[in-house]
Amino acid sequence: MGKLRGFLEFERKVEEYLPVKDRVKHYQEFTKDLSKQSLLEQGGRCMSCGIPFCHSGCPLGNLIPDFNDAVYRNSWKEALDILHTTNNFPEFTGRLCPAPCEAACVLGIIKPPVSIETIEKYIVEKGFEKGWIVPHPPSKRTGKKVAVVGSGPSGLAAAQQLNRAGHLVTVFERDSNIGGLLRYGIPNFKLDKNIIDRRLKILEAEGIIFRPNTHIGVDFQVEELGYFDAVVLAGGATQKRELPIEGSELEEVIQAMAFLSHQNKVVEGSVKPIERLSAKGKHVIVIGGGDTGSDCIGTSNRHGALSVTNFEIMPMPPKERTRENPWPYWPFTLKTSSSHQEGVVRTFSVLTKEFISDKNGKLKALKTVDVKWEKNDEEPPKLKEIKGSEKEWSCNLVLLALGFKGPEKTLSEKLNLELDNHSNIKTDKNYQTNIPNIFTAGDMRRGQSLIVWAISEGREVAHHVDKYLMGYSDLPIKEKGDLPTVN
Known part of the structure; x- marks a missing residue:
């Protein structure tokens, strides 16, 4: 696979970004294209490992050495076919996935890992450019009808797989446009919505029916x-x-998703900006250090915030792996996103204690206290406040990027579905709920997770639904590996 000793000859390259001063003026994607020669060389860095751990690191089980080799040989159509055998939407994962495959890359033990995510993105973009990605409607229909509730990556993957099996698939979405959090949670500067729309045209041409503006359990009765x-x-x-x-x-204390989804709707032209959900001319504090917090930082800077500060309750991660966090496990190291590079003060080990208003009831500041985590070998780490570390921070807008507690209860209650200990919808190993013909996948089943897990679960649930309907299934299912990956 790749070029013999290519990993010694070629250095790792990934896409570069447009300058900060230019990219914060708009909401478009801002990466610079790699040259064709650079891409071939990146494919040539693959080591042809005896055991390709990247397979296990990827929840989809992508055939990574195979498509790397095809790219190195300049065989892009072959690379696309290989990639699509395991991943319905590499144009999404190639932009948004944190790349657990790269964390598990064997080359990463001694050198920077292969640029797998970048290669994946360019394979699928080449496919769209050349017109290789076209609809493939099923040759025959089974007559079975399947409803998919939710049009995020998990729902779309399940819908495409079930449609390929010949079932009549209808996707319901409560928002006005299809895409779920891809549409209304991910900022346009990370994922241009035209990328979603071109894939939806393929899915519609394959025979999938989409019903936006349909909220199951609210304006569409569960019966x-x-x-x-x-x-x-x-x-x-x-x-x-x-x-x-x-x-x-x-x-002025706003949930991150309300802030981000409103901005995406402003960009698409479906709503007008409102002052309450704008960071323009404000001192902004983002509470939460994950990807959603990072998206709030990038959006706030594009609004024209006077300052942006980011709070994280956990300690600052190390820049390199520790002995307790060896390869090939997911590296718990300091991540610096493109949004962080655009301007933010990052503060770790801090706990927000109170929001303070002025005499008119408007937010003017918040109070924090520094914390530390006390470790005990027999118990989980405990949070302890540090006396005398209290501090007051001036701010006009606070964005809460604290994650999610689980799925909303509307459907589970109206359908009498059982929940697990984490408030997710409970299933057996076949993704089947306590109601035999109702299945669930993605974040509703496993809790808040990654796009790559969502697509994987959508593909898996499709296999089990097909088997339930037909008694067997030819849809692929990923063999479960032993290597834990990031959730």
Whole structure:
């Protein structure tokens, strides 16, 4: 695979970004294209490992050495065919996935790993450019009808797989446009919505029916789902985590998803900007250090915030792996995103205690205290406040990027579905709920997770639904490896 000793000859390259001063002026993607020769060389860095750990690191089980080799040989159509055997939407993962495959790359033990995610993105972009990605409707229909509730990556993957099996698939989405968090949670500067739309045209041409503006259990009665032979619930984990402290009811304390989804709707032209959800001219504090917090930082800078500060309750991660975090496990190291590079003060080991309002009831500041985590070999780490470390921070807008508690309860309650200990919809190993013809996948089943896991679960649930309907299934299913990956 690749070039013999290519990893010694070629250095790792990934896409570079446009300068900060230019990219914060707009909401478009801002990566610079790699040259064709650079891409071939990146494919040539693959080591042809005896055991390709990248397979196990990837929840989809992508055949990574195979498509790397095809790229190195300049055989892009072959690379695309290989990639599509395991991944329905590499144009999404190639932009948004944190690349657990690269964390598990054997080359990463001694040198920077192969640029797998970048290669994946360019394979699928080449496919669209050359017109190789075209609809493939099923040759025959089974007559079985399947409803998919939720049009995020898990729901779309399940829908495409079930449609390929010949079933009649209808996808329901409560928002006005299809895409779930891809559409309304991920900023346009990370994923241009035209990327979603071009794939949706393929899915529609293959025969999938989309019904936006349809909220199951609200304006579409759950009893009407009885029309379908099987139902897949893929509505995500959208129950937001609150911060129950004094002042949290202030209108300037905003949930991150309300902030981000509103901005995406402003960009698409479906709503007008409102001052309450704008960071322009404000001192912004983002509470939460994950990807959603990073997206809030990038959006705030594009609004024209006076300052952006990011709080994280955990300690600052190390820049390199520790002995307790060896390869090939996911590296718990300091991550610096493109949004961080655009301007933010990052503060670790800090706990917000109170939001403070002025005499007019407007947010003017918040109080924090520094914390430390005390470790005990027999118990989980405990949070301890550091006396005398209290501090007051001036701010006009706070964005809560604290993650999600699980799926909303509307569907589970109206369908009498059992929940697990984490408030997710409970299933057996076949993704089947306590109601035999109702299945679930993605964040509704496993909790808040990654796009690559969502697509993987969508593919897996499709196999099990197909088997339930037909008694067997030819849809692929990933063999479970032993290597843990990032959730």
